[in-house]
Amino acid sequence: MKNSYLFIALCLLGYACGGPGNSATKSITVKGSDTVLPVAQKTAESFMVANPGVSITVVGGGSGTGLTALMDGNTDIAMSSRDLKADEKLKLQDKQIAFEVKTLAVDALAVIVHPSNPVQRLTREQLEGIFTGSITNWKELGGEDAAIVVYSRENSSGTYEFFKEHVMDKKNYSSSVLNMPATGAIVQSISQTAGAIGYIGFAYMTPEVKSIEVSYDQGQSYVGPSLETAKDKSYPISRPLYYIYDVKNADKVSAYMDYVLSAEGQQIVEQVGYIPLSR
Amino acid sequence: MGRLVERSAEGLIKACGFASALIVLLIVFFLFKEGISFLNSSPVEDHYALFVHSGNPVTQLDEGQIKDLFDKKITNWNQLTNYEYPVVLLTAGDLERLFTPEQLGKNLEYLNACVAHYIDTVPGTLAYFSERQLGLSPAIRIVPVPNISLWKFLSGRQWFPTAQPAAIMGTLPLILGTLLVSLLAILIALPLGLAAAIYLAEIADPRMRNILKPVIELLSGIPSVVYGFFGLVVIVPFIQNLFGLPVGETALAGSFLLAIMALPTIITVSEDAIRTCPIAVKEASLALGASHWQTIFRVILPYASSGITAAAILGIGRAVGETMAVLMVTGNAALMPTSLTQPVRTIPATIAAELGEASFGGLHFKALFALGCLLFLITLVTNLLVERTTSKSRKS
Numbered sequence: 001m002k003n004s005y006l007f008i009a010l011c012l013l014g015y016a017c018g019g020p021g022n023s024a025t026k027s028i029t030v031k032g033s034d035t036v037l038p039v040a041q042k043t044a045e046s047f048m049v050a051n052p053g054v055s056i057t058v059v060g061g062g063s064g065t066g067l068t069a070l071m072d073g074n075t076d077i078a079m080s081s082r083d084l085k086a087d088e089k090l091k092l093q094d095k096q097i098a099f100e101v102k103t104l105a106v107d108a109l110a111v112i113v114h115p116s117n118p119v120q121r122l123t124r125e126q127l128e129g130i131f132t133g134s135i136t137n138w139k140e141l142g143g144e145d146a147a148i149v150v151y152s153r154e155n156s157s158g159t160y161e162f163f164k165e166h167v168m169d170k171k172n173y174s175s176s177v178l179n180m181p182a183t184g185a186i187v188q189s190i191s192q193t194a195g196a197i198g199y200i201g202f203a204y205m206t207p208e209v210k211s212i213e214v215s216y217d218q219g220q221s222y223v224g225p226s227l228e229t230a231k232d233k234s235y236p237i238s239r240p241l242y243y244i245y246d247v248k249n250a251d252k253v254s255a256y257m258d259y260v261l262s263a264e265g266q267q268i269v270e271q272v273g274y275i276p277l278s279r
Numbered sequence: 280m281g282r283l284v285e286r287s288a289e290g291l292i293k294a295c296g297f298a299s300a301l302i303v304l305l306i307v308f309f310l311f312k313e314g315i316s317f318l319n320s321s322p323v324e325d326h327y328a329l330f331v332h333s334g335n336p337v338t339q340l341d342e343g344q345i346k347d348l349f350d351k352k353i354t355n356w357n358q359l360t361n362y363e364y365p366v367v368l369l370t371a372g373d374l375e376r377l378f379t380p381e382q383l384g385k386n387l388e389y390l391n392a393c394v395a396h397y398i399d400t401v402p403g404t405l406a407y408f409s410e411r412q413l414g415l416s417p418a419i420r421i422v423p424v425p426n427i428s429l430w431k432f433l434s435g436r437q438w439f440p441t442a443q444p445a446a447i448m449g450t451l452p453l454i455l456g457t458l459l460v461s462l463l464a465i466l467i468a469l470p471l472g473l474a475a476a477i478y479l480a481e482i483a484d485p486r487m488r489n490i491l492k493p494v495i496e497l498l499s500g501i502p503s504v505v506y507g508f509f510g511l512v513v514i515v516p517f518i519q520n521l522f523g524l525p526v527g528e529t530a531l532a533g534s535f536l537l538a539i540m541a542l543p544t545i546i547t548v549s550e551d552a553i554r555t556c557p558i559a560v561k562e563a564s565l566a567l568g569a570s571h572w573q574t575i576f577r578v579i580l581p582y583a584s585s586g587i588t589a590a591a592i593l594g595i596g597r598a599v600g601e602t603m604a605v606l607m608v609t610g611n612a613a614l615m616p617t618s619l620t621q622p623v624r625t626i627p628a629t630i631a632a633e634l635g636e637a638s639f640g641g642l643h644f645k646a647l648f649a650l651g652c653l654l655f656l657i658t659l660v661t662n663l664l665v666e667r668t669t670s671k672s673r674k675s
Contacts, residue, residue, distance in 0.1 A: 088638055154633060172350055178622050180611070189515075192519075
């Protein structure tokens with residue numbers, strides 16, 4: 001019994017020493033988007049190996065969760081797959097907080113279908129029709145006579161918003177779209193549904209599904225998603241991923257931020273499957 | 280001394296009881312406080328408003344009309360009111376395309392004048408801006424958007440909580456989806472569970488019972504995510520192939536899965552009810568010449584009927600509140616349920632999927648709490664029903 005008290009006391013002591021007052025062990029919390037999560041984890045791991053004095057905790061939960069935590073001061077860096085929303089910006093103004101928004105990588109969204117689907121390419125207008133519900137049969141797109149089953153992420157996801165804004169001309173999704181809780185579930189469902197279509201982050205591409213070439217110029221040129229096409233910006237459906245932090249905390253997080261943006265950090269970005277920033 | 284210990288133990292137990300009751304009350308209070316504050320708020324984001332030309336006679340726009348306008352389904356004002364102009368949308372994203380940086384000013388100080396001028400020259404404009412950015416001028420006016428009423432919340436048929444500029448929060452498809460999936464689940468699970476309970480209580484020999492009972496109880500120990508994964512990989516393709524459907528994520532798949540998950544509750548509770556039938560009653564029936572089957576169906580089951588009803592209702596309660604498993608297999612499309620082979624979206628799945636990224640304290644966040652209140656009321660009613668059915672049996 002006595003031993004356990006001693007143990008708890010030691011833990012508390014250790015925690016107190018590890019607090020912000022001590023520079024020997026610095027702890028940084030990174031929280032937010034599940035899309036950015038793999039990059040954050042990998043970079044944090046290798047950064048900690050190089051800097052034993054720093055401990056970085058990476059937590060997922062979604063872009064909104066991360067930004068809320070950042071406003072409440074519960075995290076040092078928020079990961080986000082979308083820019084700040086209008087109401088969030090207003091809240092910041094009210095609280096007189098200034099945020100620094102840094103792009104750390106670019107993510108391409110792949111439009112995917114079942115591998116047996118003969119359709120190879122679609123224009124942005126066709127995609128808009130599919131996701132808003134005005135095109136409902138593959139026949140209309142040169143495929144077989146089968147109903148289109150549309151899969152999407154949940155409406156609170158950053159990916160959902162991005163797709164709506166950049167592919168669907170800001171129009172709303174049809175009510176009949178199936179909302180899946182995670183990217184993995186979309187891949188699983190599309191791989192077992194012949195008439196399915198959906199979108200996923202390029203990093204999640206697997207051989208069980210087929211990606212579609214898309215055209216943003218009314219069908220003059222089609223581009224498929226790959227690291228190369230995303231890097232040279234010929235693939236149109238790509239979005240930046242952000243690290244957001246309070247300007248007051250800049251000193252604390254700058255070493256890690258620099259590492260993520262360095263050549264080594266960007267190499268990790270590419271390993272994870274995102275597109276590194278070109279310089 | 281012993282008296283004192285007894286007293287303090289009594290006091291401690293009392294305090295624990297009060298504390299747990301208080302915690303429950305606090306949770307309910309918190310839930311309803313957040314949920315009710317959602318009603319009567321505007322579906323448009325705080326500080327934002329819709330602006331039109333002052334000659335536009337439109338009196339108000341509801342969420343559905345706003346969505347149709349911004350989805351370009353309504354393209355001319357004459358579809359809404361007596362005003363012959365095509366609809367032109369203007370939001371902050373269009374500014375750079377329409378005006379040069381010099382026109383707007385360094386800190387957007389001329390924004391007001393630019394937009395007012397634009398709206399003045401294009402009478403069909405519908406602009407969506409912050410009231411802070413865009414003050415009023417004679418050429419433009421704000422179109423009022425009616426607040427969200429309880430009736431609209433309960434009877435609305437569209438669920439677009441993140442739609443811009445006005446969120447659409449109709450929960451009817453979610454409520455019906457939840458009830459449909461749970462009721463169907465109980466229709467599947469009740470006959471199966473009852474049969475299993477009768478077998479365990481009356482027919483199985485003790486050795487068999489000793490094997491089966493723990494196995495069934497193990498079912499309730501499996502985490503619901505595991506059920507969900509099983510459902511997604513096994514039940515969903517099965518249903519898709521069985522009925523030749525374009526998609527397997529349906530209400531039926533959710534019901535099947537929930538039926539499996541509700542089975543342990545139903546079996547355990549109804550088996551206990553069947554066991555409470557006094558031996559004297561059973562033996563009297565057998566002594567009168569009734570066969571085993573006749574005894575079970577004419578004597579034991581009627582005797583246990585209230586317990587079995589309670590089992591069914593508890594099973595429904597379990598099914599109504601189930602989150603993860605349903606989230607993974609029902610497809611979550613917020614459609615009005617018209618058939619069993621179509622995707623549905625349930626209330627718990629909606630909360631679980633959306634709360635993580637809703638901005639804290641915002642309209643969407645509060646709407647999800649209001650959904651929580653609804654769910655709470657549904658389970659409260661089922662619990663009250665259990666209370667009534669079981670207390671009735673005690674009286675008789």
